[in-house]
Structure formats: C-alpha cells, structure tokens
Amino acid sequence: MSQEFKKCLERGKIKIFSPGPRLAKKELRLAKEDLEISASSADEENYRWSIIQSYYSMFHSARALLYSQKYREKSHFCLIESIRTLFVETGELDSSLVESLLEAKNLREEADYYGDFSETNCMKMLKKAHEFLRVAKNLIKPK
Numbered sequence: 001m002s003q004e005f006k007k008c009l010e011r012g013k014i015k016i017f018s019p020g021p022r023l024a025k026k027e028l029r030l031a032k033e034d035l036e037i038s039a040s041s042a043d044e045e046n047y048r049w050s051i052i053q054s055y056y057s058m059f060h061s062a063r064a065l066l067y068s069q070k071y072r073e074k075s076h077f078c079l080i081e082s083i084r085t086l087f088v089e090t091g092e093l094d095s096s097l098v099e100s101l102l103e104a105k106n107l108r109e110e111a112d113y114y115g116d117f118s119e120t121n122c123m124k125m126l127k128k129a130h131e132f133l134r135v136a137k138n139l140i141k142p143k
Helices: 003-010 020-043 047-068 076-088 095-114 119-139
Strands: 014-016 071-073
Touching (some): 003 014, 003 076, 014 076, 020 047, 020 119, 047 071, 047 076, 047 095, 047 119, 071 076, 076 095, 095 119
C-alpha cells in the first residue's frame, strides 16, 4: 500500500463506501456517456470541451473501479492514487492507464482553466478514455 494512499485514507479523502459495488455500473454508464459527448465535441472541432469530457469519462471509469473495491474518493488526486494502489500494485491494471488518467487530469485543467488545448491532445485523450473504459468494464465483475 503506497504512502500516498495511506495519507488519503488518513485525511478522509478516501473512505469506505459499502454501496460502491452496486453503483459501479452507474459510473461506467456515465463514463460511456461522457465519452460519446467527447467524440461529438471533437467532431464539431470543439477540442477544449472534448478534452474536458474525455477526462471525466476516465474519472467515472476510475470511480467505478474504486467503487468496485468499496471505496469512495473525495479528491481527484486521491482517486488516482487509489487506482494505482488497488489495481496497478496488484497487477490488474497496467500503470500506463493510470499515467493516462493523470495526463488527462492535467490536460483538462490546462484546457478548462487556461484555455490551452489542441486537436492533437484531444484525439489522444479520446483514444485513452476509450481504452480506460474498456479495461474498467473488463475488471468490474457483475454484482
């Protein structure tokens, strides 16, 4: 268990959430909806919004994974650290997907707060969000 995950637990940024497994499917549905909106935005050349929605698709996919383990996040950073601890350290998830989530978080912040975005990053995030959702669906067993 990573030190960052332990700190998140201690600070209450990650909490036990027993209803999580039954809500994981809802999070996967939200991830799919955000991914569809992101693709539509990209088609309309609204790259800023597409990047934001790609991140939120990944966020909901990650939250579904966290819920499946009976945890809930109160911080985007702690969500990422939780996925790293609960899925990468156990070998269930490749570390590159967590790095993609972190990159998406950073690109979302740049697009949202500073108006810094590009078509290239948009297309990259769409592809990564699609892959993250696919993997999350495969890892979450029906409850």
